[in-house]
Amino acid sequence: MYFCTEIANGVTWIGVNDRKTERFENYIPLPYGVTYNSYFIDDEKTCVIDAVELGSASTFLDKIVECLDGRKLDYIVINHVEPDHSSGLKEVIRTFPTVKIVGNAKTLGMLQAFSPDFPVENFVTIKEGDILELGNHKLTFAMIPMVHWPESMVTYDLTDKILFSNDAFGSFGALDGGIFDDQVNFEFYQSEMRRYYSNIVGKYGPQVLNAIKKLGGLEIKFICPSHGLIWRKDIAKVVSLYETWAKLEPETEGVVIVYGSMYGNTAKMAEIIGRKLNCCGIKEVKIYDASKTDLSFIISEIWKYKGLIIGSCAHNNSVYPKIQPLLHKLENYGLKNRYVGIFGSMMWSGGGVRGIQCFADALKGVEVVGEAVEVKGTPKAEDVTRLEAIAEEMAAKLIAERI
Numbered sequence: 001m002y003f004c005t006e007i008a009n010g011v012t013w014i015g016v017n018d019r020k021t022e023r024f025e026n027y028i029p030l031p032y033g034v035t036y037n038s039y040f041i042d043d044e045k046t047c048v049i050d051a052v053e054l055g056s057a058s059t060f061l062d063k064i065v066e067c068l069d070g071r072k073l074d075y076i077v078i079n080h081v082e083p084d085h086s087s088g089l090k091e092v093i094r095t096f097p098t099v100k101i102v103g104n105a106k107t108l109g110m111l112q113a114f115s116p117d118f119p120v121e122n123f124v125t126i127k128e129g130d131i132l133e134l135g136n137h138k139l140t141f142a143m144i145p146m147v148h149w150p151e152s153m154v155t156y157d158l159t160d161k162i163l164f165s166n167d168a169f170g171s172f173g174a175l176d177g178g179i180f181d182d183q184v185n186f187e188f189y190q191s192e193m194r195r196y197y198s199n200i201v202g203k204y205g206p207q208v209l210n211a212i213k214k215l216g217g218l219e220i221k222f223i224c225p226s227h228g229l230i231w232r233k234d235i236a237k238v239v240s241l242y243e244t245w246a247k248l249e250p251e252t253e254g255v256v257i258v259y260g261s262m263y264g265n266t267a268k269m270a271e272i273i274g275r276k277l278n279c280c281g282i283k284e285v286k287i288y289d290a291s292k293t294d295l296s297f298i299i300s301e302i303w304k305y306k307g308l309i310i311g312s313c314a315h316n317n318s319v320y321p322k323i324q325p326l327l328h329k330l331e332n333y334g335l336k337n338r339y340v341g342i343f344g345s346m347m348w349s350g351g352g353v354r355g356i357q358c359f360a361d362a363l364k365g366v367e368v369v370g371e372a373v374e375v376k377g378t379p380k381a382e383d384v385t386r387l388e389a390i391a392e393e394m395a396a397k398l399i400a401e402r403i
Contacts, residue, residue, distance in 0.1 A: 004066070004067065007039070009160065010043055011039060011040070011041050011162060012039065012040045012041075013230065015035050015036055016035065017035050017174040017175055018033055018034050018035065018036060018055070019033040019174055020055075021033075024200075028172075028199055028200075028294075033172075033174030034172050034173065035173075035228060036056055036227070037050065037228070038050045038052055038060060040063075041139075042067065043135035044135030044136075045134040046074050047074060047075040047139070048064060050076075050079055050164070050226055051092055052084075052085065053083065053084045053087055054087035054090075054091070057092075060088055060092075061092065065095075073092070073096040074099065074100060075100045075101075076089070076092055077164075078101060078102065078103040079153050079164060079166040079226070080149060080152050080153075081114070081149065085226055086111065089115075093119060093122070098122070099122065100122055100123075100124045101119075101123050101124065102123075103125070104126060104143065105125055106150055107151045108123050109151075110149075127141075128142060131158070138158040138159055139157055139158070140155075141156070142156065142214060142215060144207070145207065146204045146207040147207050148167060148200060148203075148207075152166055154211075156215075160222070161218070161219045161220055161221040161222070162224055163215065163224065165224065166225070166226055167200065167227065168201075168211060169193075169223050169225045169238050169239075169242060170200075170225040170227035170228050171196050171225070171228025172193075172196045172227070172228070175229070180230050180233070181229050181230070182234075193228060194251075194300045195299075195300035196227065196228070197303070198303040198333075199296045202333050203334075205334075206246075209243065209246045209247070212239060245303055247337075248303075248336045248337050248365070250303075250306040251304045252304065253305070253306055253401070253402070254286070255274075255277055255284070255286070255305055255306075255307030255308070255394060256298070256305050256307065256309070257274055257286065258290055258309075258326065259287075259288070259311035260290045260312045260313060261311075261313055265313065265345040265375065266311045266345045269311055269373070270309075270311055270343075272379065272384055272391075273309055273341070273343065273388070273391045274391075276387070276395075277395055280392055280395035282307075282399075284305065286301050290322040295329070299329060299330070302338075307339050307369075307398060308338050308366075309342070309343065310323065310327075310340065310341070310343075310356050310359075311344050311356075312355065312356055313352050314346040314350045314353075318355055319351065319356065320352055327355070327356065331359055331362055337366075339367050339368075339369045339394055339397050339398070340367065340368050340369065341368070341370055342373070342390075343372065343373040343390065344356065344372075344374050344375070345374065345376070345377065345378075346374055346376060350374060353374040356372070369390065370390040371389070373387050373390060
């Protein structure tokens, strides 16, 4: 007997919690685990929405067999071919060799790329707006390309008004008993949802907004994503959050200070700025050592707050190695709608501050606040004044935006 939960009449969550995998996509830490959500529809024709990652396929198959109760599996819909959703499909096909695999034309090509022996004869190609009739339940489909792969689509249950949303509205974090948004403390999942969005989907804000607009006319009673909570109470809230993140607008006032420091001098500078920000009336100040805190958590906080202050010591005439990937990712994602401050330390030729300045210059949607401060060695009294000036100007900008 497995943990399966009914969502609506004839629709059951059959997802799997993964508390073993240490890194999502082999680089993002999963301290709280992750879910691979899948859904079973029991009707005249049986249907599964999305598969799971191969390492969780055994439990997934047991759940399907339990739900089928001796019947055959007629369909499995593949909304997204990324292996965390589709690698378990081969086990489904092995167990149910006559199952029809439902997807779009791009889905088929990608499945064949991952599995050259994929049974093409089992594939059912659908297009935008097509309807798959299961009996009482009728499924229709909408394409949401680049949210966050080209073949991405969603499935909508016309009967129970359920949006099976693929990676959209997903989250890191295993489900600890409750699977619905009104059964848990959402504050934790909001943080993990933002970390998921900013690191996985964040580059594709315009495509996310297009998808929200396309789906905006639907009556939606449940949002069932491929990872994380199922939404049935605060659907407007999660859609609003996604709109905010997709527009690269901050959620709230506050400042992230992130620094790279070899011997503590740049770290001292970060503490000086942070203290002054608080003295100027900014309550939410987050200071991160890029050598200690994983990049995924820092990026999530940058998505949350309006202010960003970056510091780097010079390293081989360039930016400190732990700051470089942060700058690269933020530039790649097109960070905007932020105030940015710059500081750092050096001994002879510099390079850290110069590199951050080049990063800020390349982003047209950010505003540099104050003058960049580069200190030789450890900060002196006159340097403290210059560092505090960054904090004062940042605080003034944020306070001026208060309603």
